[in-house]
Amino acid sequence: MANNGAKDPLLSGSLDATQKTKQQLLNKRRLLRSRSAPHAELVPTETNCNESIPRTASIFQNLHPSFKRMAIYLAVYLGVGALIFYLVRNQIKGQKTDGILDALYFTIVTMTTVGYGDLVPNSHLAKLLACAFVFSGMALIGLIVSKAADYLVEKQELLLVKAMRMHQKIGSTEILREVETNKTRYKLFLVFSLLLILIIVGTIFLVTVEKLDVIDAFYCVCSTITTLGYGDQSFSTQAGRIFAVFWILTGTITLAQLFVYIAELNTEIRQKELVKWVLTRKVTNLDLEAADLDEDGTVGAAEFVIYKLKEMGKISQEDISLVMQEFEQLDVDDSGTLSTSDITLAQSS
Amino acid sequence: MANNGAKDPLLSGSLDATQKTKQQLLNKRRLLRSRSAPHAELVPTETNCNESIPRTASIFQNLHPSFKRMAIYLAVYLGVGALIFYLVRNQIKGQKTDGILDALYFTIVTMTTVGYGDLVPNSHLAKLLACAFVFSGMALIGLIVSKAADYLVEKQELLLVKAMRMHQKIGSTEILREVETNKTRYKLFLVFSLLLILIIVGTIFLVTVEKLDVIDAFYCVCSTITTLGYGDQSFSTQAGRIFAVFWILTGTITLAQLFVYIAELNTEIRQKELVKWVLTRKVTNLDLEAADLDEDGTVGAAEFVIYKLKEMGKISQEDISLVMQEFEQLDVDDSGTLSTSDITLAQSS
Numbered sequence: 001m002a003n004n005g006a007k008d009p010l011l012s013g014s015l016d017a018t019q020k021t022k023q024q025l026l027n028k029r030r031l032l033r034s035r036s037a038p039h040a041e042l043v044p045t046e047t048n049c050n051e052s053i054p055r056t057a058s059i060f061q062n063l064h065p066s067f068k069r070m071a072i073y074l075a076v077y078l079g080v081g082a083l084i085f086y087l088v089r090n091q092i093k094g095q096k097t098d099g100i101l102d103a104l105y106f107t108i109v110t111m112t113t114v115g116y117g118d119l120v121p122n123s124h125l126a127k128l129l130a131c132a133f134v135f136s137g138m139a140l141i142g143l144i145v146s147k148a149a150d151y152l153v154e155k156q157e158l159l160l161v162k163a164m165r166m167h168q169k170i171g172s173t174e175i176l177r178e179v180e181t182n183k184t185r186y187k188l189f190l191v192f193s194l195l196l197i198l199i200i201v202g203t204i205f206l207v208t209v210e211k212l213d214v215i216d217a218f219y220c221v222c223s224t225i226t227t228l229g230y231g232d233q234s235f236s237t238q239a240g241r242i243f244a245v246f247w248i249l250t251g252t253i254t255l256a257q258l259f260v261y262i263a264e265l266n267t268e269i270r271q272k273e274l275v276k277w278v279l280t281r282k283v284t285n286l287d288l289e290a291a292d293l294d295e296d297g298t299v300g301a302a303e304f305v306i307y308k309l310k311e312m313g314k315i316s317q318e319d320i321s322l323v324m325q326e327f328e329q330l331d332v333d334d335s336g337t338l339s340t341s342d343i344t345l346a347q348s349s
Numbered sequence: 350m351a352n353n354g355a356k357d358p359l360l361s362g363s364l365d366a367t368q369k370t371k372q373q374l375l376n377k378r379r380l381l382r383s384r385s386a387p388h389a390e391l392v393p394t395e396t397n398c399n400e401s402i403p404r405t406a407s408i409f410q411n412l413h414p415s416f417k418r419m420a421i422y423l424a425v426y427l428g429v430g431a432l433i434f435y436l437v438r439n440q441i442k443g444q445k446t447d448g449i450l451d452a453l454y455f456t457i458v459t460m461t462t463v464g465y466g467d468l469v470p471n472s473h474l475a476k477l478l479a480c481a482f483v484f485s486g487m488a489l490i491g492l493i494v495s496k497a498a499d500y501l502v503e504k505q506e507l508l509l510v511k512a513m514r515m516h517q518k519i520g521s522t523e524i525l526r527e528v529e530t531n532k533t534r535y536k537l538f539l540v541f542s543l544l545l546i547l548i549i550v551g552t553i554f555l556v557t558v559e560k561l562d563v564i565d566a567f568y569c570v571c572s573t574i575t576t577l578g579y580g581d582q583s584f585s586t587q588a589g590r591i592f593a594v595f596w597i598l599t600g601t602i603t604l605a606q607l608f609v610y611i612a613e614l615n616t617e618i619r620q621k622e623l624v625k626w627v628l629t630r631k632v633t634n635l636d637l638e639a640a641d642l643d644e645d646g647t648v649g650a651a652e653f654v655i656y657k658l659k660e661m662g663k664i665s666q667e668d669i670s671l672v673m674q675e676f677e678q679l680d681v682d683d684s685g686t687l688s689t690s691d692i693t694l695a696q697s698s
Contacts, residue, residue: 115577117466127568134575142608219476226483228464231580259491279675282696285689293651298686301676302642302651308672315663323657326628327650337647340634347631 070148077140081107081133091123097238105241111137112252114224117231141253149257150187157186184268188261195258198225198251205247206233210240225251271312278311419497426489430456430482440472446587454590460486461601463573466580490602498606499536506535533617537610544607547574547600554596555582559589574600627661 085092086103095118096102106119110133121127199221206217212233220233235244291299291307299307309315330338332345434441435452444467445451455468459482470476548570555566561582569582573596584593640648640656648656658664679687681694 110577113462113575113577115464115572115579117578117580120579120581121568124564127564130577130579131568131571134571134577138575138608142612146612215473215476219470219480222480222483223464226462226487227576228459228462228479228483229578230464230466230469230479232466232469259487263491263495275671279671283675283679283687283692285692288687288689288692291687298684298688300649300651300686301673302649302655304676304687305669305672306651306654308675309664309668312668314668315658319658319661319663320654322624322628323654324650326632326657327653330632335647337649338632338637338640338653339647340637343632343634343637 067148067151070144073140074144077111077137078104078107081111081137084129085126088121088123088126088129091121091126092119093122094119095236097236097241101238101241101245104245105235107133107137108245108248109229110134112141112248113138113227114229114248114252115227115231116229116234118234118236141256144253145256145260149253150260153187153190153257154183156190157183160186160190184261184265188258188265191254191258191261195225195251195254198247198254202247202251205240205243209243210235210237221251224248225255227252275312278308416497416500419493422489423493426460426486427453427456430460430486433478434475437470437472437475437478440470440475441468442471443468444585446585446590450587450590450594453594454584456482456486457594457597458578459483461490461597462487462576463578463597463601464576464580465578465583467583467585490605493602494605494609498602499609502536502539502606503532505539506532509535509539533610533614537607537614540603540607540610544574544600544603547596547603551596551600554589554592558592559584559586570600573597574604576601624661627657 082100082104084103085106086100089096089099089103092102092106102119108114109116109119110130113134115134121130199218202221202224203214203217206212206220207214210217212220216233222228223230223233235241287307288299291303293303293306306315306320310317310320327338330342330346332342335342431449431453433452434455435449438448438452441451441455451468457463458465458468459479462483464483470479548567551570551573552563552566555561555569556563559566561569565582571577572579572582584590636656637648640652642652642655655664655669659666659669676687679691679695681691684691
């Protein structure tokens with residue numbers, strides 16, 4: 001149903017059109033579609049999709065501004081954290097390897113709320129610093145999950161679909177539509193795959209470098225990416241902590257992102273069910289009466305669209321009221337319609 | 350602006366109305382408003398708001414079904430967790446107090462990903478069980494934060510506003526509108542207050558019962574509600590663990606909910622800015638042309654509403670196309686409008 005929808009015209013039935021042949025309507029449809037208002041939320045996505053096909057190689061050359069900002073925030077946070085905890089390194093007790101590496105490792109274990117406890121603050125100052133860093137770190141991780149991570153996954157998504165369909169003879173338009181319809185599913189699949197890879201790589205690393213047995217390694221991996229971090233198993237060698245710095249950050253963010261996508265997919269499915277119900281239930285005369293806003297006994301296309309979208313919960317009474325306020329201000333001659341002369345009058349006064 | 354909007358009529362300008370006096374329009378407004386389609390998402394909220402004023406005392410008597418379901422899930426999860434970890438209690442090492450209490454405490458420390466490490470699994474079986482419980486626990490906490498917690502906060506919200514305005518002579522309609530407009534702000538304020546209370550209560554408890562000094566107690570509280578849980582300070586007494594069972598669960602969920610509300614408020618503010626921009630920018634002749642879907646040279650109220658809502662990103666081309674498909678199916682005589690005879694014909698065939 002969603003697939004067919006994308007091919008269909010905007011308000012092809014038109015408002016006052018009374019006697020028009022199908023061919024006339026079809027001709028008009030092309031025009032109307034190209035002239036319709038841009039959908040604010042979709043604009044950036046559509047631009048990305050269309051553009052990324054010819055130049056997938058340059059993905060990391062022109063990154064989204066919010067992604068860049070997040071990367072800068074993260075770099076600053078980690079830099080400041082590592083510096084501060086390096087300065088108070090004598091007030092942190094536990095298994096130590098290298099001064100600045102331990103400080104960075106401690107910052108990451110704190111910000112991701114893994115909190116193994118293999119390094120713990122041992123003075124009031126260090127404890128209060130840890131409190132400050134865990135709250136700000138949580139907020140930063142939240143920002144990354146809600147903005148930057150989704151952007152990166154979306155960038156990769158199209159590559160995946162392209163690769164999956166390489167051997168099939170499907171045009172890029174079909175790929176785009178396929179991606180648009182199942183966006184969340186693809187993103188979920190991508191993030192789930194990445195998480196599996198991170199779990200496997202982490203387990204292998206812990207077995208080979210930290211000399212844990214396989215179950216202990218897997219347990220440490222799960223305990224880390226979920227941010228549980230009992231701390232009975234953690235990264236105690238220098239090599240382990242260098243690996244951990246990258247792996248913990250990626251792993252915890254990936255799992256959080258996975259949960260976000262599951263929630264999104266869930267919402268989408270319920271929303272689609274509601275839309276389907278609204279569109280397939282029988283239209284009664286009572287509906288017609290309620291949708292007939294101008295009380296002329298018939299329901300125009302635009303009236304019908306507003307009625308149904310409201311029933312789907314996509315728009316609210318307040319949304320409509322706000323726009324109607326502007327409409328009334330612009331409709332200087334109170335004719336119930338806007339014309340060029342209305343606009344000229346309204347904006348000159 | 351939002352306040353005024355709520356008073357305004359639905360499509361009061363009406364579609365084809367050409368010569369109507371203001372009084373006629375005003376009379377119609379009352380009618381149209383009451384007959385408009387229900388807004389699916391808002392229905393439960395509106396019902397709650399209207400109903401909870403006369404019977405605030407019965408808030409916990411008729412709870413929302415999804416809240417009840419979450420409470421049952423949580424009870425089952427905690428019951429099963431406590432039972433299983435009680436059965437494998439000999440495979441868990443660390444500071445112990447009472448068999449079943451420790452098992453419940455361990456379940457909660459695991460599901461919230463606090464993971465102090467004061468109790469750790471000590472066999473392969475116990476470790477794998479902990480892995481299973483931390484993943485399912487995270488999912489459950491996510492469900493609670495996304496569904497049940499918000500519901501409880503919303504229930505309390507109106508009580509707060511009522512209490513705050515008790516001494517002012519404002520009718521319940523004004524209170525309702527005030528709440529509706531600043532919903533997220535009130536919820537944020539409520540959850541933030543609750544979090545402060547939980548932090549203070551937790552700190553006092555740790556000082557008096559677990560005999561920690563104030564900074565250590567505060568540090569343990571922060572380390573717990575953020576789910577950091579280094580484990581150098583935790584609940585080691587029987588009384589402490591009974592308190593912890595309730596406090597950890599409430600504290601971690603409250604902080605997570607606070608972050609959710611901050612994100613929501615952020616989105617709302619940006620959305621409102623976009624709406625304001627769309628409504629205040631000058632309407633040009635190009636806009637009129639693009640909004641004029643039936644190409645009759647003028648823009649009707651419904652056309653204008655659809656054009657603006659699309660520009661705000663509230664509805665997409667696909668939303669409109671889907672409804673238009675149904676419209677075309679119902680419009681049997683291709684007149685561009687729906688009448689009772691269309692419906693009869695379309696549904697009998």
